[in-house]
Amino acid sequence: MKVAIAREATYRFGVFASLAAFFMRVYLLRMVWLALYAHNAAPRGLPLHVMLTYTTIALLMGLVLDIDQTRALHDRLHDGSIATDFMKPINVPLFFFADGTGEVVFRMILLVPALGLALTLVHIDVPSAGAAAAFLFSFTLGYFVGFFLNFILNCTAFWTLEISAVQLIVTWLTDLLGGEIVPLALFPAALGRVAYALPFAAMFSTPLSIYVGLIRPAQYAGAFASQAMWLVLLAAISAVLWRAGARRIVLQGG
Amino acid sequence: MPVGLYCRVAEQRPRAPRDVADGRSRAWRRAAGAYAEFWRINVLTTLEYRENFLLWALFTLVYHGAALTALWVVFKSFPSMNGWSFKDMAFLYGLWMLAHALHNALFSNVEEVPERIREGEFDRVLIRPLDALFQVVTTPGQIFPDEALMALVYFGFAVWYSGVRVDLTFVAFVPLVVAGGVLIDLAINLLIATVAFWVVRVDELRWIFLQLESEFTRYPVSIYSRGVRLLVTFVLPFAFVNYLPAAYFLHRGGGGFGLPPQAGLLTPVVGFAFAAVAYGFWRFGLNRYQGVGH
Numbered sequence: 081m082k083v084a085i086a087r088e089a090t091y092r093f094g095v096f097a098s099l100a101a102f103f104m105r106v107y108l109l110r111m112v113w114l115a116l117y118a119h120n121a122a123p124r125g126l127p128l129h130v131m132l133t134y135t136t137i138a139l140l141m142g143l144v145l146d147i148d149q150t151r152a153l154h155d156r157l158h159d160g161s162i163a164t165d166f167m168k169p170i171n172v173p174l175f176f177f178a179d180g181t182g183e184v185v186f187r188m189i190l191l192v193p194a195l196g197l198a199l200t201l202v203h204i205d206v207p208s209a210g211a212a213a214a215f216l217f218s219f220t221l222g223y224f225v226g227f228f229l230n231f232i233l234n235c236t237a238f239w240t241l242e243i244s245a246v247q248l249i250v251t252w253l254t255d256l257l258g259g260e261i262v263p264l265a266l267f268p269a270a271l272g273r274v275a276y277a278l279p280f281a282a283m284f285s286t287p288l289s290i291y292v293g294l295i296r297p298a299q300y301a302g303a304f305a306s307q308a309m310w311l312v313l314l315a316a317i318s319a320v321l322w323r324a325g326a327r328r329i330v331l332q333g334g
Numbered sequence: 335m336p337v338g339l340y341c342r343v344a345e346q347r348p349r350a351p352r353d354v355a356d357g358r359s360r361a362w363r364r365a366a367g368a369y370a371e372f373w374r375i376n377v378l379t380t381l382e383y384r385e386n387f388l389l390w391a392l393f394t395l396v397y398h399g400a401a402l403t404a405l406w407v408v409f410k411s412f413p414s415m416n417g418w419s420f421k422d423m424a425f426l427y428g429l430w431m432l433a434h435a436l437h438n439a440l441f442s443n444v445e446e447v448p449e450r451i452r453e454g455e456f457d458r459v460l461i462r463p464l465d466a467l468f469q470v471v472t473t474p475g476q477i478f479p480d481e482a483l484m485a486l487v488y489f490g491f492a493v494w495y496s497g498v499r500v501d502l503t504f505v506a507f508v509p510l511v512v513a514g515g516v517l518i519d520l521a522i523n524l525l526i527a528t529v530a531f532w533v534v535r536v537d538e539l540r541w542i543f544l545q546l547e548s549e550f551t552r553y554p555v556s557i558y559s560r561g562v563r564l565l566v567t568f569v570l571p572f573a574f575v576n577y578l579p580a581a582y583f584l585h586r587g588g589g590g591f592g593l594p595p596q597a598g599l600l601t602p603v604v605g606f607a608f609a610a611v612a613y614g615f616w617r618f619g620l621n622r623y624q625g626v627g628h
Contacts, residue, residue: 097538101545108549108558115557116412123411245389249396256400266411271403 102139102194106202109135123266130292131263133204137291138260138284140194141219144187145226145283146251152179153234154243162329173322180227207291214300218287221307225282226254228314235318238325259285265294279314282307365464368472375474383476391480398431398484401552416556421496422584423553428485428492429508429576430551433515435485437523440516443473444523445540448530457625466620467524467613498583507579507599514605515575521605521612522547522570528612531619551576556590563590571608574601 110132117128126134153176156162165172198204207215233250237243255261258280264272275281286303289295295303380387405427409420418426447470450456459469493500522543530536550572555563566572567590581587582598 097542101538101542104542105545105549108562111558111562112415112553115415115553116408119414119416120412242386242389245386245393249389249393252393252396252400256404261404262407267407268410271407 098143098190099194102143103197105139106136106198109139110202125294126263126265129203129205132202134263134288134292136198136202136204138288140191140198141222141284141287142260143191143194144184145223147180147183147187152176153231154237157234157237166326166329172326176231177227184223205292207293210297211290211293214297215287215291218290218304218307221304221311222283222287225279225307225310225314228311228318229279229283231318232314232321235321235325238321238328254280254283257281258283259288263288263294265289279310282310365468368464372472372474376477379474379476380478387476387478387480394481394484398488401548402427405552416554417586418554422580422586424492425496425498425584426554426576426580427552428489429511429580430515431485432482432489433512433575434519434547434551435479435481436512437516437519439477439479439482441471441520441523442477443471443475444520444527446470446473447527448536448540451530451623452534454625460620460623467616496584503599504583510602511579511599514601514603517602517605517609518571518575519547521608524609524612524616528616528619531623546570547572554581554586556587567591567593571604574598574604 113128113131113135117131122128153162156165165175199206206212229250233243233247236246257275257278259275264275264281264285267275275285286295286307290300290303402424405423406420409415409423413419415423444467447456450459459466462469498504526536526540526543529539533539550558550566555566555573555577558566563573567574567578578593578598579601580598582595585595587595
């Protein structure tokens with residue numbers, strides 16, 4: 081994990097670029113919503129300041145959630161070095177988890193200046209202490225939902241080595257159906273039902289809705305439960321795929 | 335593998351002794367032959383990796399599908415954006431998609447330049463007796479104009495759906511505007527690739543420009559502040575890719591800064607000028623390039 085943090089910090093231009101790109105997007109999306117609210121009646125429950133807060137926090141979450149945490153697994157399957165990983169006296173899935181976590185921690189540190197500037201420049205809403213705590217808890221659950229979704233995708237590299245296209249497809253579906261770009265509350269009924277029935281909403285929409293108050297304290301328990309359900313389900317699938325994949329490696333003789 | 339293949343392609347045709355006056359036309363014919371061979375290998379490669387190709391085609395479909403769905407959802411609740419309806423937005427998107435997809439089909443190899451410089455592969459290009467940019471553009475790979483075909487189909491739909499008036503001006507200028515858009519895209523791409531002669535990693539720079547392009551070509555430029563509008567009209571002319579021409583065709587007012595609506599038809603001129611500037615910068619970088627020291 082330490083190695084991963086160091087690796088990230090090496091590309092310092094990358095850090096500044098991430099931050100610059102983040103602010104550019106916040107600024108531009110702000111103008112998009114300002115233009116939309118200027119000429120139309122605000123939808124129920126989503127006044128302008130709520131929408132701006134939602135969008136900004138979504139972009140902040142994206143800084144962490146868009147990371148391909150278990151990319152190392154895919155890379156090592158690709159170049160075959162996974163074989164030596166199995167010989168090392170380590171828990172291999174845990175190794176990949178730690179490797180990805182290093183990058184996540186690094187991005188978390190990045191969040192501090194980003195959040196500070198978002199608060200002072202964009203004037204996003206500050207939630208109550210209770211809502212903030214619920215948001216953090218929900219965000220953590222959402223992070224692990226994303227982690228296992230990602231792990232499953234990288235595990236498929238045990239069978240088919242080329243997975244970048246599939247990963248990008250899932251990324252774009254997550255952005256749209258997870259409510260990162262547009263709040264799911266605005267989705268027409270049928271499409272909304274589809275979005276709520278998929279795990280992507282547990283990553284973005286649930287924590288965001290808690291933050292801006294679209295999910296009220298009385299509904300927290302139900303929201304957490306649905307996130308936890310996805311978490312357990314995806315973790316179980318990950319475990320099954322990992323076992324099957326690891327056995328396949330052994331059968332092939334590394 | 336692609337580089338090795340290329341070598342043979344360039345030297346395939348035997349030199350026939352002819353008049354000097356014939357030399358120029360022969361060079362052109364040789365280039366045309368190499369270009370045809372480039373596409374032949376592309377198609378063969380695509381056929382070889384069919385599943386991979388289908389996955390990437392599906393990705394392209396999801397990418398554009400998600401972008402249009404997001405727009406559609408937003409416009410369900412907010413029917414107007416500075417006077418533009420969803421139908422107008424569909425046309426705006428189609429114009430950008432066509433130019434962008436055609437650029438990707440023809441010039442996506444320019445994006446590979448930084449990577450090839452980093453690996454020291456680029457130096458090979460410099461020792462061959464053919465224009466460096468031409469060699470870059472015609473490096474075979476898994477290139478197939480699937481996105482361009484999708485864009486063409488979608489653009490046909492968007493023209494019908496938006497109800498834009500299809501008159502002689504429209505038919506005459508749309509291909510020119512699209513060509514101009516391709517050149518603007520190419521210019522940006524070439525500028526970033528040229529930076530790689532001095533800076534090792536330009537991935538982030540490219541990513542920022544990609545983000546900028548997708549934001550500025552998706553919505554009417556009139557929603558942005560004056561400074562941003564100046565930037566995308568005169569410095570990085572994204573506004574000429576789709577906003578200004580679409581505003582002209584849909585009668586949605588001019589581009590501000592005292593520009594008449596007809597300025598939207600200047601895209602080919604702007605594209606050509608911008609691409610010429612980028613090519614000048616590329617030549618400048620190329621002449622100073624000394625390798626990465628492999």
